[in-house]
Amino acid sequence: MEERSFIPGIEGPMKVEVSIDPSSRRLVDLEIKPMESSRFFEVILLNREAKAVPYIASRICGICGYAHALCSAMAIEDAWRLEVPDSVRSLRELIAILSTVNSHLFHLVTLLFTWLGRSRPISLNFKRNLIELMKVKTHTIDKALNELCGDKLHPRNIVPGGFTYLPSMNRVMSTLEGVNRLNKLVYGLVEELLSFDLLREEDFKTHYVALKNETRYGLLEGCISIDSMIEIKVSNFKKYFIEQSISGSPAKLCLLYGKESYMVGALARLNVNSCQECEYRRWLHKLPSTNPYLIPIAQGVEVMKFLDIIQDLRRELRDEPRLVKPHHYPRRARGMSAIEAPRGLLYYEVEVISHKLTALDIITPTVQNLANMKDSLKYIVQRLLEGMKRAQIDEIRREAERLVQCYDPCIPCAVHVHET
Amino acid sequence: MIRPMRITIAQYSLSGCEGCALRLLNIITSNEKLIDHIELVSSRVMGIPEVRQADVAFVDGSVLRDNEEEFLMEIRSKSRILVALGTCSIMGGLNALRELYTVAELEEQVYGMKLNIGHLDSAKPLDSIVKVDYIIPGCPPPTWEIEEFLLCLLLGKEFRLTDRTVCFECTSQGLPCLLERGEVCFGPVIRGGCNAICPKYGIPCWGCRGIVEEYGMERLIENLRKHNVSPERVKEYIRIFLLKTKLRTLMR
Numbered sequence: 223m224e225e226r227s228f229i230p231g232i233e234g235p236m237k238v239e240v241s242i243d244p245s246s247r248r249l250v251d252l253e254i255k256p257m258e259s260s261r262f263f264e265v266i267l268l269n270r271e272a273k274a275v276p277y278i279a280s281r282i283c284g285i286c287g288y289a290h291a292l293c294s295a296m297a298i299e300d301a302w303r304l305e306v307p308d309s310v311r312s313l314r315e316l317i318a319i320l321s322t323v324n325s326h327l328f329h330l331v332t333l334l335f336t337w338l339g340r341s342r343p344i345s346l347n348f349k350r351n352l353i354e355l356m357k358v359k360t361h362t363i364d365k366a367l368n369e370l371c372g373d374k375l376h377p378r379n380i381v382p383g384g385f386t387y388l389p390s391m392n393r394v395m396s397t398l399e400g401v402n403r404l405n406k407l408v409y410g411l412v413e414e415l416l417s418f419d420l421l422r423e424e425d426f427k428t429h430y431v432a433l434k435n436e437t438r439y440g441l442l443e444g445c446i447s448i449d450s451m452i453e454i455k456v457s458n459f460k461k462y463f464i465e466q467s468i469s470g471s472p473a474k475l476c477l478l479y480g481k482e483s484y485m486v487g488a489l490a491r492l493n494v495n496s497c498q499e500c501e502y503r504r505w506l507h508k509l510p511s512t513n514p515y516l517i518p519i520a521q522g523v524e525v526m527k528f529l530d531i532i533q534d535l536r537r538e539l540r541d542e543p544r545l546v547k548p549h550h551y552p553r554r555a556r557g558m559s560a561i562e563a564p565r566g567l568l569y570y571e572v573e574v575i576s577h578k579l580t581a582l583d584i585i586t587p588t589v590q591n592l593a594n595m596k597d598s599l600k601y602i603v604q605r606l607l608e609g610m611k612r613a614q615i616d617e618i619r620r621e622a623e624r625l626v627q628c629y630d631p632c633i634p635c636a637v638h639v640h641e642t
Numbered sequence: 643m644i645r646p647m648r649i650t651i652a653q654y655s656l657s658g659c660e661g662c663a664l665r666l667l668n669i670i671t672s673n674e675k676l677i678d679h680i681e682l683v684s685s686r687v688m689g690i691p692e693v694r695q696a697d698v699a700f701v702d703g704s705v706l707r708d709n710e711e712e713f714l715m716e717i718r719s720k721s722r723i724l725v726a727l728g729t730c731s732i733m734g735g736l737n738a739l740r741e742l743y744t745v746a747e748l749e750e751q752v753y754g755m756k757l758n759i760g761h762l763d764s765a766k767p768l769d770s771i772v773k774v775d776y777i778i779p780g781c782p783p784p785t786w787e788i789e790e791f792l793l794c795l796l797l798g799k800e801f802r803l804t805d806r807t808v809c810f811e812c813t814s815q816g817l818p819c820l821l822e823r824g825e826v827c828f829g830p831v832i833r834g835g836c837n838a839i840c841p842k843y844g845i846p847c848w849g850c851r852g853i854v855e856e857y858g859m860e861r862l863i864e865n866l867r868k869h870n871v872s873p874e875r876v877k878e879y880i881r882i883f884l885l886k887t888k889l890r891t892l893m894r
């Protein structure tokens with residue numbers, strides 16, 4: 223049952239095998255093996271009426287179901303050349319923010335439970351704060367998502383063109399009234415995370431990729447920025463990012479220019495959006511950074527930022543019609559969309575014939591982060607081996623586990639370290 | 643009043659989106675009434691990945707890979723009560739759609755190669771492998787129902803799913819009927835308890851909570867025909883959650 227000794231984390235198991243040579247203290251080999259099974263959504267979604275696609279696509283992932291629903295709807299709109307009204311766009315932005323806050327907080331709380339449980343007893347006071355945080359989240363963020371879309375995990379009303387139904391915006395606004403109470407609790411959470419002695423100063427270098435938007439924090443619209451230097455259109459995504467299958471693995475790998483690993487997610491977003499004025503940036507020392515141990519801190523910074531943005535968006539909420547349909551459906555057309563899911567860039571490419579989906583390609587954040595996870599693990603293991611007098615397997619295992627958990631991947635794992 | 647007792651709970655996920663697991667964990671970490679009476683002894687997500695002895699094990703997802711069968715049997719042997727949580731674990735749900743193809747076809751189409759990782763041709767619900775004591779259906783199940791189940795356990799009360807249909811819950815809220823507008827809605831034969839949440843949000847009921855046996859399929863089919871819903875469209879929507887149910891006969 224070795225395969226079941228997973229690194230705890232969210233969604234789907236993964237195994238990391240590290241082989242080291244104790245005499246030369248060198249890393250011999252490092253393999254990442256996802257142990258999940260594929261659910262073949264790219265096949266089971268085909269030949270369906272477009273309106274059912276976001277509903278089903280959401281079930282790809284329990285934690286970023288909203289991102290799949292939104293991204294699939296937007297890709298179909300792109301194929302239909304359908305422009306949605308501003309009211310739909312701003313509501314979608316609010317939904318993306320609420321679901322990202324939900325995902326980040328869940329990740330941070332589970333991360334702390336895991337790390338604290340293994341290193342020191344969880345103090346009653348701190349446990350109370352975590353419970354309080356989950357409670358406030360349930361009564362504000364979760365409740366608003368339930369109100370807005372029928373369910374905080376899998377939205378019901380998101381379709382290409384907008385929303386099939388919306389509740390009164392007054393109701394939504396009132397559920398979000400208490401959201402400020404989260405500020406202090408999240409602050410405490412991040413401070414606690416910072417108390418862990420992680421390898422945050424390490425200088426692991428890689429590319430970073432995130433959406434860039436001229437006027438706001440890039441989440442649903444914009445171009446794709448590579449290292450804050452190159453900007454490409456979403457429609458050119460596949461010219462730069464090349465996906466490949468790996469024999470024996472249910473997870474594919476996506477590489478920049480087909481050969482280099484890169485990072486997506488909260489830290490990449492903060493790098494690209496270079497929020498100079500953000501007061502929480504001090505938690506991160508210097509940006510840009512691509513040290514994966516900083517990802518949870520970056521998520522904390524994003525939550526603090528998003529809590530402010532939620533207040534602004536609340537003021538924009540009005541009861542307005544929010545569903546548009548194309549004047550005529552195209553005979554055959556392709557469409558693309560790239561949005562920021564909680565864990566990073568999510569890309570959908572679709573082909574539609576009239577109102578039916580006929581071809582689909584989905585590139586998830588985990589697929590994009592996987593090669594980078596492997597490269598950063600190699601780097602860290604090698605650094606640990608070099609820095610230590612004796613190769614201490616337990617320490618290597620612990621750091622590698624923590625590193626994977628920081629990515630918040632859809633496929634966390636078990637680390638087996640072998641001496642060769 | 644809740645008796646001052648504690649129960650141990652284990653949470654396990656097989657193949658699915660893990661939405662069911664997140665729903666359960668959210669309840670366990672935030673419901674004030676329950677928090678002091680529950681001890682979570684196993685959950686990969688919460689940092690305890692080992693299979694441990696527990697009063698109640700909640701298992702979500704279906705068996706899609708050969709290694710999951712053995713895992714499920716180990717869970718069964720260590721759990722006093724085993725609960726199948728969510729559509730995937732009870733009737734395969736969306737996972738069952740793989741049965742319309744062969745694994746080789748699916749792998750070829752998605753990966754362009756054979757993976758050789760023990761993918762099964764079918765999506766096995768839990769009760770095809772081990773004894774299941776309770777089911778809590780839904781994709782994901784409603785929060786109130788999981789809470790109710792836990793309260794019943796703590797109070798020593800019997801837990802029962804409602805036999806009301808989604809249609810009953812829909813009409814009693816006075817919602818506009820989507821079937822009458824020519825949409826494929828299975829609400830007339832589907833188990834309620836979700837408060838008809840999909841019709842309420844403008845989407846027909848596609849049946850995630852499964853069929854209530856007593857309600858005649860014939861009436862549903864007649865109803866769909868009456869509203870000029872083509873059999874092709876009905877088949878398309880059975881191919882969401884209901885592939886492993888009686889309604890599949892419609893596809894033949």
Ligand code: SF4
Pocket residue numbers: 281284657658659660661662663702703727728729730731735736780781782783
């Ligand atoms: S039943 Fe639905 S929510 Fe639960 S694991 Fe399966 S797909 Fe996810």
Ligand code: SF4
Pocket residue numbers: 808809810812813817818819820821822827828829830838841846847
């Ligand atoms: S929409 Fe569906 S559930 Fe509601 S009344 Fe019509 S058939 Fe019944």
Ligand code: SF4
Pocket residue numbers: 780781808832833836837838839840841846847848849850851852
């Ligand atoms: S309305 Fe139907 S599909 Fe929607 S949650 Fe209820 S049973 Fe499931």
